[in-house]
Amino acid sequence: MTDLRDKAFATRAVHAGERAPRPDYTPVATPIHPTVGYLYDSIDDLDAIFATTREGYVYPRYGSPTVAAFESALAELEGGEAAHAFASGMGAILAALLAAGVRAGTTVVAAPDLYGATYTLLNRLFTELGATVRFVDVTDLSAVEGALAETRPAALVAETISNPLLKVADLPTLADLAHRHGAQLLVDNTFASPYLCNPLVHGADFVIHSATKFIGGHGDVMAGVVVTSAENRRGLYELNKLVGGVLGPFEAWLALRGLKTLPLRVRQQCANATRIAKWLAEHPKIAGVNYPGLPTHPQHKLARRLFGGQGFGGVLSFEIAGADRATVFRFMEALELCLPATTLGDIYTLVLHPATSSHRSLSAEERARVGIGEGLVRLSAGVEDAADLIADLEQALASAS
């Protein structure tokens, strides 16, 4: 620390208390490092870090310690060599597509029932930029194989558990098919979380999370992350150095803190979602329930295999019998504990009307093709008591009709 005793007040106000000598202790929890500058004894070190011949930090758009701690935790939990964090899940998806080589003149084969913004990113932005996008139901493996053989795409894109229809992707088979046709497999693992599924272990090349959801887990932080090989990670790093969609240190800290209770939360969310799904499936006002934990779900056995019997996820969707948009809105307004907020994966139980929120950017025809009707409601189970949640759903269903 510089000796400030003979310096003027303004100089002391700037430098006092800063740059304490290196500590001889290690904090138990990772500190938040909000600095945008890093000092080294030798400028040669700074130069070597810029040249990537030495590890370190020079500027937070290139990397920063709290963010690096979050990245390293995600690489560990997903079983990947490396991870790169982004300011949001959408930032992570865009970067993964670019790092996988999606460009003008290339093709992407993608599931049609993706999160609405991912669908629109592919269908509008990438299409406008000159890429070709072919949507294929990824649960129809022969249709996927046909599309891959015909188009030889750069990337195959799927969600482990799809938003909002809860279809489960056969990741090992999709990885095999993608690689046989020269494509990389990109998997959005947001709904499953690394607790239930590690797509890299099943052959995926890029795993993407909206860490805003289960990973952060408390509804108070927006973040995204891609887990991949060390080589692909270098591509993400070079890209984000230029486009700047970086995660901030405060957000990285919140996400890292949330991550620590991921297994506790997801176990409770899976148990709550299972009880709610079973109850809804028997309810006379409910026309259908999508939840991989129900034995009637078309990919129930696959989900059990992929998720190692640890659960089937915290999200489900259901169709209120004969409901139009207004009936669903009245149902959502009548809820007292379940919150009608536009997110998922929190400790709070959350409901959403996909047609007017998560999938609003799709045209009515696109939604109809994908199977998202006006009466569809998505529910993300929180960690509250399941009986209280069911009582809330019961009174809201009664008052809405």
Ligand SMILES: Cc1ncc(COP(=O)(O)O)c(C=O)c1O
């Ligand atoms: C499955 C899935 N992927 C990605 C995203 C985008 O994440 P973010 O909102 O953090 O950009 C969402 C958002 O809801 C999502 O549900």
